[in-house]
Amino acid sequence: MSNDAAREKFKDYLASKGLRMTNQRLAIFEAAFARKEHFTAEELLDHARAIDDSVSRATVYRTLPIMTESALLREVDIGTNLKYYLPNSSNNAQVAQVICVDCDKIFEISAPFMEWYGSTVSTKLGLTPISQRLQVSAHCDALKKTGICKNHA
Amino acid sequence: MSNDAAREKFKDYLASKGLRMTNQRLAIFEAAFARKEHFTAEELLDHARAIDDSVSRATVYRTLPIMTESALLREVDIGTNLKYYLPNSSNNAQVAQVICVDCDKIFEISAPFMEWYGSTVSTKLGLTPISQRLQVSAHCDALKKTGICKNHA
């Protein structure tokens, strides 16, 4: 999905909920979709302020749920205090994460069997699956050898 | 592993680190191993205080890492603010969780393929796997039909 298409989707979603497209929300959207990597709320605030310096932390925190509910962003919880976010390019959440614990880089890996697993296991328990996540924590081999984590920003 | 064996393991672990077995640590241990379900730090504090009312919140929070490092407890992060803990009966962490979002009940399901997946995927990225987790969030079917989540405590 192109950024233009995503922006339209955002506007449509807001309209469908009786919400308004404001300069602040637009700045947050643009900042989010300019990111190439996973980002945190605080990083998003910095980048949104570079576009519109009137954006406040509160508005970022109020806008993030709107963007995840509308599937524009995907929330990635890797078990740290911080939540990470990522523009949701596909509508398919069948993705696993590999997290380098040395530099916190997050790799996204397709894992189509996850959905099958989730529904098989849920059904046995009398439950209806909503979502599933598969995450691998790992050390960087290069770090051990050279003292430098090759994934570092 | 019986509770007696676990208690010995706890003592041995403390001794190996030059730490002491105190009444408070023992109360926390007993409270943890009397639980049948996953528990939070706060719940553990309540139960430990029922055994020894001198146990403080700080000591619980200082003891939990010791018990997880020694593999007596397993930490389960389901993406909420709260961390859950569970006595670690096996030494094998190849377990997935199915979480009922209606009542927060956590089911533990064996998933031996996780380790294979983790190492396959990590190796391709030049990483050495440390751990993996697989979690399925689901709704309770009974709740939808009868208004009561059958898993509720």
Place this chain on the structure above:
DNA sequence: CTGCCTGCAAACTCTTTGCACGAAT
């Protein structure tokens, strides 16, 4: 005008930490 939106700062939740006293070896 009506009602959504905003920034600010305070509040909140869970967890960690500095401190001085207390206990074990």
Place this chain on the structure above:
DNA sequence: ATTCGTGCAAAGAGTTTGCAGGCAG
């Protein structure tokens, strides 16, 4: 004595929220 352990209360991190004013339709 020395080292480790403790409770208390304050601090910390990340996030949420009450409020009074602002802007859109």
